[in-house]
Structure formats: structure tokens, C-alpha cells
Amino acid sequence: MDFDPPFQETYKALLPNSISSTTTNDNKLFVVEEYELPLIDLSHLMSPHQKEKEMCIQNIVDAASNWGFFEVENHGIPEEVLKSMSYEQKKVFHQPFQDKSQTNVLNSSPNCYRWGNPKATCLNQLSWSEAFHISVTDILGMTNNEYKSLRLAMEKFAKRAFGLAKNLAHILAENLGLKSTYFQENCPPNSSYLRLNRYPPCPYSSKLQMFGLVPHTDSDFLSVVYQDQVGGLQLFKDGRWVAVKPNPEALVINIGDLFQALSNGVYKSIRHRVVASNSEKERFSAAYFYCPISDAIIESCSHGQSTVAVYRNFTFREYKRQIQKDVQDTGDKVGLQRFLLSY
């Protein structure tokens, strides 16, 4: 397709010469168990019965602590907002590659369009996907009228995802005994990011273990992910990779590095990845990253005097810079462990 990025040409040196001659790896090696994540019905938060509400809060806290990942239904984001996000997302990715890859295609931030991994030196560093990664500030600043309907869809999705993320963050913070205004002060609506992902069909998927997105943790407080029904998202749980079964009614929520640090390790920022397991179907997802302003200080809450902080204090700016530097120097983001007091 002329809208697919030129993966095969660009990564020729890493890919086998011909697909048919590739020795088939044992396919069973790629098969991982499919899990249903904890599914939380958020309508219970509005329940007139205090017990039901408390139980729902406890389920959120438990899922963030034990899994770092969960799904929510009755989440309050209207279906038409999600549908129009999907429609516009598909439309922008189905433009010719040449158009998408112009440096400032959306008239927002330059280079918000990304694909593959220019630094990959072996196949397991390659992400077989393309993405628009854009801050909410830059969405609001998009001036190109050609993308007006995309801008409106992103704005609406970001606004609703913000409301959801803020409520979940508040619940999780309250459980830690954190100052109730922390997120209000540090996470205004415009400091977050949106990432629209497209995973093109991958012709090598039945022969080789290929990633749509290489294993990573998210560098935010929490992420709200809207995925289609194709599947491919996996997370590392109890020492092995497990596949997340897509649920059309639900959104995926995952804890990011900043909440792990803020909670002093109580909430878990779990490694996850997307496998490029489909040679025929493309896959789409939209991720909303709930982030603070750059000056926000992330201070491990150490539950009174009894527990010692595990991470040193840092600002979000410092975190982003360190990640950028580590990715440049080592190809890996390293992440939170750099900020361990025992590092």
C-alpha cells in the first residue's frame, strides 16, 4: 500500500531475504496465554450505596498495585467520541506515506509522525508501526484546515480522557494519603500527550517474532488506551508475557513510571509491548498519556515515617531529558531505575 511506511526497504539488512525461505521458528514459541484484565465498572463510583462505591475504589487500587493494568467499562467517554477518533485516525494514516512523513504534516509540532526505529540494529529493536505523537497544546495549535476534523476528534477524545484520567488519579492518590490538590496543581489538561498508533500488517508475522511496539513502560502517571478488536497488546505479568484480550466495551488503563515513583513503588508501571502477529489485518490504537507540567516535582510518598522513599525527587523535565539522553546513548530508555536512591 502506498500508505505503509517502507519497512522492507529500510530494514532490508535486518530482515530475511525472502519470506518463504525463512525457516519457520516454532510458532508455538510466540503463543502466549490470553488474559482478561481486571474489569472495573466505573458506574459504581456514582452508586448511592457507599459499600458499592468503596468496593469499586478498592478494585482500582488493587488492580493498580497488583497488575498495573486494568480495563474500565462505563467509563464516561461517549461512544461517538471514540468512533470519530477511530474514523479520523484511519483517515490520516491512510494518506500516502510521502504526505504523512513531511516534517510538519499536521502544522503542529515538527516530527510528530514517527515510524519504525531509525536506531534498530537487530529485529527485536524494530517497532513495526507508525504513530502520530502530539501534545494536547499542539493539538489545540493545529492550524491546517485540511485536518480540522482530525483536530476536533483529537480534542474531544483528549478532553474526555483527561476527565477519566484525573478521576482515577485522584482515587489512587487519595488511597496513598497524598495532598488532594496534587493533580489539580500539576496536571492541567494541556500537559498531556496523545499517541495515535497504526500497526500495518506484517508479512513476517507467522515466521518471526516481530514487534508492533517494542517492550516499554509509559513515562506518564497513567495511560488510557482505546484499541480495536485485532489484538496484539501484551504485558509482562509474574515473569511471563500475557496477551490482553480486546474488549469492545472497555478502555485499557495502565499505570506509568511517574505514578510508580509517586507511590513509592506501590502502583506498578508494567512493561508492555505489541506483537505484530497479523499478516493481513492492520491494527489501530489511541493512547492518552496523563502527564504533568515539566516543572512538576515527583516525590515518592513514603507513607509517614515508617517507609523510606525508594526514589529521589525529580522533575518531569529532568525525567524526559534523562530518557532522551539514555535512548540516544544506549538505545534504551533505562527509566525509573536511574532515579532509585540506591542507584
Ligand SMILES: O=C(O)CCC(=O)C(=O)O
Ligand atoms: O497499541 C496498544 O495497545 C498500546 C500502545 C502503547 O503501549 C503506547 O502507545 O505506549
Ligand SMILES: [Fe+2]
Ligand atoms: Fe505504552
